[in-house]
Amino acid sequence: MDIREATAQDWPRIYPFWSEIVAAGETYAYPLGLGSAEARELWMEQPPGLTVVAVEGDEILGTAKMGPNRPGRGAHVATGSFMVDPHASGRGVGRALGEFVVDWARRGGYHSIQFNAVVQVNTVAVHLWQSLGFEIIGTVPEAFDHRSKGLVGLHVMVKKL
Template sequence: MIRIMTQNDFQHFWPTFKEIIEQQETYAFDPDMSQQQAYALWCQKVDNAYVMAEGDEILGSYYLKANAMGPSNHICNCGYMVAPQARGKGVARTLCEHSQSEAIKLGYRAMQFNSVVASNQVAVQLWQRLGYQIIGTIPKAYRHPRLGFVDSHIMYKWLQ
């Protein structure tokens, strides 16, 4: 059900990606990003990108990459997106659990989310249930289209 994302998978995932970045509620990505730019960001500048599919339907995706280099290269970073029709069905939890297993296989010892928008309480609470801690909060770090400036959390989990 979860596999390495192909370029064809990304083409099917693109409407979800585009909708999420255009809403500007959870990701600090350019809302005018092209499909090519998005593919490079999500699939090429990472260790791996994964997709969760049910038949031809893309339910969600995540990328996994090093958060830093050198002496901090044991910490990885992930980003997750879930298709609108799949929300509330455990897809994000499944993707996160899979990402932790993959991270350990790749030699990472910890996972850090650099910017979890505080108003995204569904994500914040899910990550906390999965063992992530808020290790810092950046005041007014995210310009939300409806709420104005909101805080952003740095969340962390030791995997080993």
Template sequence: MLIRDAVAGDWPRIWPFWHRIVAAGETYTWDPDTPQETARALWTGPAKRVYVAEDPAGAVVGSAYLTPNYGGPAADIANAGFMVDPDRGGHGIGRALAEHVLAEAATHGYRAMVFNAVVETNPAVALWTSLGFTILGTVPHAFAHPRHGRVGLHIMYKALD
């Protein structure tokens, strides 16, 4: 698998799984009805470094972004987002993207990474904790999950230095 910087032409290959994941309403706090151009701005905004994972045939099977979580004196704390094509889950793509983005964050001078709203029922919580993230706290009943009802949103943290 190749992980590389995304180029403008990658968005049409990211959008189908981005839309599918967000429309499912289980892991992201974005509106499930987010239109494509709004989604593109959310995922590829100017402050974001965007990456894609390609399988050996060149298909984009995952994407991630890296961005400052805060500004000013706290701009060295990163935030990131990750999506793997649901049809390609369970093959280590998410872990590979996460390891790549964590290394990129350190290379770009970030001291730590914060996730502001990890749905507590998201299977990726196990991935983040295995990579050294800790749960700083949970906002109870903050997310209306379509199958589990009201669930919490974790705030997760990992030092990079």
């Protein structure tokens, strides 16, 4: 598996699993029913941010976006978001993308990485981030309307670099 910068030509292969994940209603609070152009504006980062894809041959297995968590006086803290094509689940794609983002932030001189909204009941993601050294520093109760579990918390997770 290789991880490389995403290009405009990658978006038509990202969008189908991006929209599938959003429609599932379990991990992201993006609005439902976004068209490709609207979704692309939300996902494909502009500098100083970066969007990458994890690929195996010509197959896109997953994607991540990263950049400063806040502008200006908060720009020393990075953030990231991740999506793995459900068909590539269990192949280490999320871990590889997570490690890439940590390395990218470290190389970029960020002091830490903050994830603002990790769904509390997304135990796979919570476990992955904890295994990469992220800590839960707080949970906003009932901040996410999970499709099947109703209102659940959103963790704020941080890793000092």
